[in-house]
Amino acid sequence: MTRSEATASTTGTPEADEYDVIVIGAGPVGENVAERAHANGLSAVVVETELVGGECSYWACMPSKALLRPMAALADARRVEGASQAVRGSLDADAVLARRTAFTSDWQDGGQVDWLDSVAVDLRRGRARLDGPRRVKIEAPDGSTHTLTARHAVAVCTGSRAALPDLPGIEEARPWTSREATASKEVPGRLAVVGGGVVGAEMAVAWRALGAEVTMLVRGERLLPRMEPFAGELVAEALTEAGAEVRTGVSVESLRRPSTDRPVTLALSDGGQLEADEVLFATGRRPRTEDLGLETVGCEPGSWLTVDDTCRVKDVHGGWLYAVGDANGRALLTHQGKYQARIAGAAIGARAAGVPLLETDRWGAHAATADHEAVPQVVFTDPEAASVGLTAEDAERRGLRVRAVDLEMGEVAGAALYADGYRGRARMVVDLDREVLVGVTFVGPGVSELLHSATVAVAGEVPVERLWHAVPSYPTISEVWLRLLETYRG
The missing domain is CATH 3.30.390.30 (FAD/NAD-linked reductase, C-terminal dimerisation domain)
Known part of the structure; x- marks a missing residue:
């Protein structure tokens, strides 16, 4: 057993279940809040119900980019005379999927646990819920429960999950979300992608390159609607040239899959139908805050948590609750969440030390100003x-x-x-x-x-x-x- 998986703290008080900072969620954001808190001289523990490393490491950034990189490398070679003649055949799908799996450590989190241990942050496995001010109750995998108390701060770093629309037949259709799209061990013959945002565009490109017949169904008039209009136009043109079908101004009204080994049929708003072996819904995200005990501290369960620029949740008495990363809804990007974590960790440390936060103005050391002014994003399409x-x-x-x-x-x-x-x-x-x-x-x-x-x-x-x-x-x-x-x- 590593230090971070021990059931008692070695950095807190003799009362082993008391820490300076408790972090709920051990994704990249939670890991960074805890590490920054410890760097400021505070004891910290993270509580995780799934894999340490979170969505980004296993079902988002890392596996999706591992799927996309071989496509980009091959496309680059084919665009250069002299190199293009050396390129023969198509991608080796099995090799691409194996490389993807290697980048997820085969969905094992031992390396991430070791990192927590190396920065002297404790780990508790189990489901965490707030139980009043500065108290977090944990239900461990074996069913036992115990309570942690925070001297200074609790940080909610639980991220977000895919938002599925309420459509007739969607449960029986067993649609892919971003998790299944990045973790599938097989290339579907026909893939319908519902949604024209980042996830939809990237996964359409990746699975088309691996051999799937891809049809994109976009309710709006263009892809990548949050970027300049020409971005979506150029990506749509390239997808079409690659053999995918991009249909805009159409939405899904219902789904039907008669059995687990049968295709899914989508009824469309234009009166037509589409049959596919798998359907990916990339139609937005919602916060993972519905079962955190937020009601015990006066917050609404299931909501994005509104924070100030230090990532402290507004209107919570005592100023001890923070929401960092996707949970606050400011910028749903891993790098932006890690940026917030650095800001929040520094602010928690300063407040714990009784140091006035003099740099909370625009671009100050304790202000996540970039969330408003300079959020960078890359869509790894071709x-x-x-x-x-x-x-x-x-x-x-x-x-x-x-x-x-x-x-x-x-x-x-x-x-x-x-x-x-x-x-x-x-x-x-x-x-x-x-x-x-x-x-x-x-x-x-x-x-x-x-x-x-x-x-x-x-x-x-x-x-x-x-x-x-x-x-x-x-x-x-x-x-x-x-x-x-x-x-x-x-």
């Missing part, structure tokens, strides 16, 4: 779509006076060298009153590695005139920055 900050429409909705500057990325020498016939587009959104960037979007092969430069520019509020002095190396795709700035200056 082409990739990467964005940070506001779209032009979002900025105008906020009342900003902006200018959107667009560029066809194939005009950049580095992009032309990267891929023959490079297709992609870039946009920067400039706040004309402050002369800083408030949003940047790139779409094209290999653009994910451009995104951090854009994030630095947006989060740092770097003046456009100063960006002229950030010289991109020639010939790289990053020359897109120079071309955008030239277009802006005219």
Whole structure:
């Protein structure tokens, strides 16, 4: 038994069930809150009912990107004359799935448990529920219960789960969610993907590349609706060229699967039907807060928990409850949740030490300002779509006076060298009153590695005139920055 799986704390008081900080949920966010609390001199314990490492490690970020990377590598080779001639055949689906499984550690969490142990954070297995202020009751796997008490803070880091619509026949249809889509051990013959957001687009690309016949059913008029319109347009074009069918303006009204070994039939809003071997619903997320005892501290079960910029839950007496990551609904991304965890851990440490939080203003050390101004995201489709900050429409909705500057990325020498016939587009959104960037979007092969430069520019509020002095190396795709700035200056 490792230290972190011991049933008693070695970092708390002689009363073994008392800690400075209790973290509910041992995903990347919870792990980071606990580690940051311990780094600030506090004792910490995390409580987990599933696998340590959470959704990202086993059913989201890691397995999905492991499924997508072979497709991208093959596509890159096929876009370069000389290399394309060396590429023969299609992806080896079995090898891709085996590599995916390796990245999930075959859904075993021993390595993550060892990491908790290495940073002196305790682990309790079981289902946790709040039991009044600063108290957490745990039901262990063997059915026993015991209660932990927090001296300073309890952090809810329980993440989110797939939201399934209430449709006739959906339970009998046994649809895939993001979990089944990233963990399947077989390639379905025909896959229907319901939803046009990030999960839907990525999984449509991945399973089409592995040989499935894919049909996307998108209720709206385009894919990736939270990005600039051209992002969804370019991804939809590429999916169609790859052999997938993308149908917009259509929704599912009911499902029927007569038995476990039969296809599922979807009745559609346009009066038609679609038959598939599996159907993936990628139609949003909801918080995993419905069975946490929130009612015992005056919060609504099943809701997103509203927090301030230190991630402390508002309107809870005593200011001891925090919600970090997906549970607060601010930015449902692993990297953003880990960012919040660093902010929250520092704030918890400062408050525990009685140090005034003097840096809670915009961009302060105890303020998760990026949640509002500079959230980066990459969609690992082919082409990739990467964005940070506001779209032009979002900025105008906020009342900003902006200018959107667009560029066809194939005009950049580095992009032309990267891929023959490079297709992609870039946009920067400039706040004309402050002369800083408030949003940047790139779409094209290999653009994910451009995104951090854009994030630095947006989060740092770097003046456009100063960006002229950030010289991109020639010939790289990053020359897109120079071309955008030239277009802006005219």
